[in-house]
Amino acid sequence: MALNSKIPAGPMNEKWNDYKGHVKLVNPANKRKLEIIVVGTGLAGASAAASLGEMGYKVKAFCFQDSPRRAHSIAAQGGINAAKNYQNDGDSVFRLFYDTVKGGDYRAREANVHRLAEVSSSIIDQCVAQGVPFAREYGGLLSNRSFGGTQVQRTFYAAGQTGQQLLLGAYSALERQVALGNVTQYSRHEMLDVVKVDDKARGIIARNLVTGELERHFGHAVLLCTGGYGNVFYLSTNAMGSNVTAAWKAHKLGAHFANPCFTQIHPTCIPVSGDHQSKLTLMSESLRNDGRIWVPQQKNETRKAVDIPEEERDYYLERRYPAFGNLVPRDVASRAAKERCDDGYGVGTTKMAVYLDFSDSIIRYGKIEAGKQGNVNASEAEIIELGKDVVKEKYGNLFEMYDKITGENPYETPMRIYPAVHYTMGGLWVDYELQTSIKGLYALGEANFSDHGANRLGASALMQGLADGYFVIPYTLGSYLADDIATKSISTDHPAFVEAEKKVSDRINTLMNIKGTKTVESFHKRLGKIIWDKCGMSRNAKVLQEAIEEVQALKKEFWSDVRIPGAINEMNPELDKAGRVADFIELGELMCKDALDRNESCGGHFREESQTEDGEAKRDDENYNYVAAWKYVGESNWELEKEELNFEIVKPSQRSYK
Amino acid sequence: MEHYNMNLTLKVWKQKNTNASGSFEIYQVKDISSEMSFLEMFDVLNEQLILEGKEPIAFDHDCREGICGMCSMYINGRAHGPWEKNTTCQLHMRAFKDGDTIVVEPWRSKAFPVIKDLMVNRSAFDRIIQAGGYISVNTGNAQDANALPIDKKNADDAFMAAACIGCGACVAACKNSSAMLFVSAKVSQLALLPQGQPERESRVLNMVAQMDKEAFGNCTNTYACEAECPKGISVSNIARLNREYLSASLSTEE
Numbered sequence: 001m002a003l004n005s006k007i008p009a010g011p012m013n014e015k016w017n018d019y020k021g022h023v024k025l026v027n028p029a030n031k032r033k034l035e036i037i038v039v040g041t042g043l044a045g046a047s048a049a050a051s052l053g054e055m056g057y058k059v060k061a062f063c064f065q066d067s068p069r070r071a072h073s074i075a076a077q078g079g080i081n082a083a084k085n086y087q088n089d090g091d092s093v094f095r096l097f098y099d100t101v102k103g104g105d106y107r108a109r110e111a112n113v114h115r116l117a118e119v120s121s122s123i124i125d126q127c128v129a130q131g132v133p134f135a136r137e138y139g140g141l142l143s144n145r146s147f148g149g150t151q152v153q154r155t156f157y158a159a160g161q162t163g164q165q166l167l168l169g170a171y172s173a174l175e176r177q178v179a180l181g182n183v184t185q186y187s188r189h190e191m192l193d194v195v196k197v198d199d200k201a202r203g204i205i206a207r208n209l210v211t212g213e214l215e216r217h218f219g220h221a222v223l224l225c226t227g228g229y230g231n232v233f234y235l236s237t238n239a240m241g242s243n244v245t246a247a248w249k250a251h252k253l254g255a256h257f258a259n260p261c262f263t264q265i266h267p268t269c270i271p272v273s274g275d276h277q278s279k280l281t282l283m284s285e286s287l288r289n290d291g292r293i294w295v296p297q298q299k300n301e302t303r304k305a306v307d308i309p310e311e312e313r314d315y316y317l318e319r320r321y322p323a324f325g326n327l328v329p330r331d332v333a334s335r336a337a338k339e340r341c342d343d344g345y346g347v348g349t350t351k352m353a354v355y356l357d358f359s360d361s362i363i364r365y366g367k368i369e370a371g372k373q374g375n376v377n378a379s380e381a382e383i384i385e386l387g388k389d390v391v392k393e394k395y396g397n398l399f400e401m402y403d404k405i406t407g408e409n410p411y412e413t414p415m416r417i418y419p420a421v422h423y424t425m426g427g428l429w430v431d432y433e434l435q436t437s438i439k440g441l442y443a444l445g446e447a448n449f450s451d452h453g454a455n456r457l458g459a460s461a462l463m464q465g466l467a468d469g470y471f472v473i474p475y476t477l478g479s480y481l482a483d484d485i486a487t488k489s490i491s492t493d494h495p496a497f498v499e500a501e502k503k504v505s506d507r508i509n510t511l512m513n514i515k516g517t518k519t520v521e522s523f524h525k526r527l528g529k530i531i532w533d534k535c536g537m538s539r540n541a542k543v544l545q546e547a548i549e550e551v552q553a554l555k556k557e558f559w560s561d562v563r564i565p566g567a568i569n570e571m572n573p574e575l576d577k578a579g580r581v582a583d584f585i586e587l588g589e590l591m592c593k594d595a596l597d598r599n600e601s602c603g604g605h606f607r608e609e610s611q612t613e614d615g616e617a618k619r620d621d622e623n624y625n626y627v628a629a630w631k632y633v634g635e636s637n638w639e640l641e642k643e644e645l646n647f648e649i650v651k652p653s654q655r656s657y658k
Numbered sequence: 659m660e661h662y663n664m665n666l667t668l669k670v671w672k673q674k675n676t677n678a679s680g681s682f683e684i685y686q687v688k689d690i691s692s693e694m695s696f697l698e699m700f701d702v703l704n705e706q707l708i709l710e711g712k713e714p715i716a717f718d719h720d721c722r723e724g725i726c727g728m729c730s731m732y733i734n735g736r737a738h739g740p741w742e743k744n745t746t747c748q749l750h751m752r753a754f755k756d757g758d759t760i761v762v763e764p765w766r767s768k769a770f771p772v773i774k775d776l777m778v779n780r781s782a783f784d785r786i787i788q789a790g791g792y793i794s795v796n797t798g799n800a801q802d803a804n805a806l807p808i809d810k811k812n813a814d815d816a817f818m819a820a821a822c823i824g825c826g827a828c829v830a831a832c833k834n835s836s837a838m839l840f841v842s843a844k845v846s847q848l849a850l851l852p853q854g855q856p857e858r859e860s861r862v863l864n865m866v867a868q869m870d871k872e873a874f875g876n877c878t879n880t881y882a883c884e885a886e887c888p889k890g891i892s893v894s895n896i897a898r899l900n901r902e903y904l905s906a907s908l909s910t911e912e
Contacts, residue, residue, distance in 0.1 A: 519708050
């Protein structure tokens with residue numbers, strides 16, 4: 001069956017309105033009879049569960065954390081985009097749409113992106129009404145800042161904790177629905193399979209992580225809001241628990257997985273300090289507004305950063321990309337850092353880092369401040385002190401975090417940074433209604449693939465998660481459920497539930513009975529190393545083929561030699577982790593396969609075979625202008641189905657930042 | 659920054675489940691780098707225990723960047739350990755030296771029963787929020803965001819209160835296990851904003867009632883909560899909570 005994206009007909013800027021005007025509705029009396037399962041309580045899940053509860057559906061919300069408020073959306077720092085044009089700088093729905101399609105290197109679906117831009121304004125309204133304390137100006141109105149890949153100021157923020165404030169807003173709306181009895185909350189629960197009855201998703205099998213018991217839950221529809229799969233790399237900026245398991249179970253039951261090789265490597269993260277490293281920490285993109293990135297001109301430099309004179313420094317982004325300088329998009333900045341370090345110019349003990357230096361900005365701001373104070377004879381020390389205060393006000397919390405982790409003071413010595421895995425643009429294939437290729441199964445937020453193409457712009461993830469949950473799914477779900485009002489709740493004694501639970505239980509038993517010699521963590525680290533080295537910032541056919549073989553071998557070893565302590569019917573974090581790592585291993589193979597198949601460079605996917613003479617990414621629209629949707633056929637066996645992309649409005653061109 | 663390695667003795671609380679009684683176990687860890695985070699040191703210990711065929715130590719953690727509020731260790735008698743305004747996950751081993759003995763316990767509070775080892779059940783916090791920690795606005799009800807200007811100082815103060823990560827360190831640090839700092843942060847955030855006014859009185863009464871129901875103790879006025887709060891939530895919020903509660907009690911007709 002060919003994939004049907006169900007994009008509504010008509011002009012781009014009328015599709016969504018037209019869709020909403022004609023989509024089937026479910027009347028309030030019937031909503032009360034319909035049960036919906038929401039897995040994951042980040043921005044997409046919490047906003048969806050709250051909104052659907054408000055509408056009158058009976059909702060069950062699941063999360064593996066001890067409270068919905070802890071989902072990893074909470075860690076987003078920078079901000080959320082919206083086409084409000086409050087700054088009177090020429091922003092519009094069209095410009096947000098255009099920037100997002102272009103930023104995604106022309107691999108996103110136009111109609112979905114346009115809808116995203118259209119609802120972006122309502123998200124800000126909704127969040128403010130909930131009491132989200134966005135940054136404000138002295139006049140009491142909302143403040144904005146700018147982010148990479150755009151020329152307007154459309155990013156709303158709450159210091160460096162925008163994700164936290166938005167999530168707590170959605171969480172409070174969710175908790176209100178729990179209090180009203182419309183939503184039942186299942187914390188410390190992990191979804192371990194989808195239950196299908198007559199080819200429709202009708203529920204899930206979840207494990208109570210405290211008792212280890214398996215539970216069956218029925219739903220007329222199931223929404224997966226389970227985030228991205230960046231932890232396939234082991235080291236990433238994701239939370240330790242972030243995983244692909246829910247999406248992967250859906251995939252193995254028939255949901256196509258789209259563009260798995262599209263992963264975002266964020267250029268400014270705190271570098272790895274040793275083998276013990278368990279996760280990486282992002283330093284917000286906003287730092288590149290004031291920090292200059294450089295490495296020494298000399299290989300194997302041993303002097304301290306402050307002792308290296310100006311003329312012996314290589315500001316390589318400014319050198320290579322004079323037009324955009326330090327503010328090139330994420331994918332470009334990341335590759336350039338890797339290139340310098342691979343060539344032997346890296347800094348720090350591991351030599352896998354570059355400097356992000358604020359000394360110029362400190363002096364520049366210091367002079368401005370001295371000028372404001374009328375202090376024309378300010379000494380250099382005074383200027384530096386004044387400048388530090390300005391930088392502190394802008395980035396204080398990030399500088400503090402850097403200091404805590406590294407023990408170094410970034411006001412005195414440049415930060416050391418290196419790219420790290422941050423976000424995954426790929427995910428479950430969904431149509432315009434956010435329905436996967438399994439009927440009744442939906443994917444929202446980072447878990448789906450549709451809006452960011454091959455590269456996501458900063459401050460767009462929060463926007464997409466909340467758009468899907470607050471303003472898209474409440475409409476599109478009706479289209480499916482309107483035909484389902486006669487379906488009575490299916491008993492969880494139905495053979496499909498019994499069978500699904502047995503499958504999950506058998507797998508857990510198999511894992512526990514391996515009783516091998518190696519820890520789950522050691523397999524995860526090895527998987528991460530393979531994927532990072534061979535399917536990371538730079539990829540070629542030879543290493544991708546090697547990676548596929550290595551991942552297959554690792555899988556075999558995992559299933560014969562992993563050691564999981566403890567028992568099944570108790571709290572057992574090692575068992576939880578084992579199931580997740582087993583799924584990551586399978587996903588890792590598919591990622592490499594997808595990267596191998598796409599012999600072009602686009603966005604975060606850089607194929608060495610497809611580059612310009614000066615080493616820049618080269619897209620191939622003639623052969624790869626499609627979404628790669630992979631259908632699971634059997635072990636290590638997938639079929640590729642292509643969804644051709646039509647660009648009606650934004651005409652693809654080669655990106656240049658020179 | 660000079661790096662160094664250290665050998666440590668750990669005394670860690672072990673408890674099989676909520677109903678079991680627990681006790682301290684002693685562990686030795688070797689060659690711990692000063693660059694590691696405290697939780698990475700626990701990762702090293704757990705890997706070692708698994709390979710020795712022993713039970714690893716269960717502890718809560720997720721984001722490991724100080725914002726999710728999941729990590730919750732009571733280290734050498736202090737919630738989240740020795741550093742100021744810090745979470746356990748952001749504590750690094752350079753805070754310790756070779757030969758140290760470190761005592762690690764779970765949050766101790768009747769309202770936070772131990773689930774296993776260092777993990778506790780903090781669902782009481784969810785129930786307090788359910789009692790009123792929100793503004794009753796359905797999706798789609800909102801007016802334009804800039805139709806409601808908010809005094810910058812109030813907006814900033816509301817943000818400072820809203821920065822609470824709900825970790826429960828305030829409860830753990832308090833000898834009465836009071837949840838006043840947590841409750842006051844949410845009450846303050848919403849009381850400072852015009853959006854929060856319609857439910858201002860019912861919110862504070864309901865949240866405090868739920869707090870009492872959950873068996874959190876009374877405020878000790880010793881400010882231990884503020885001292886241990888990783889996000890620096892100020893006790894001035896507790897003063898505001900008391901004012902809000904009194905004012906709501908006086909003006910509400912039973």
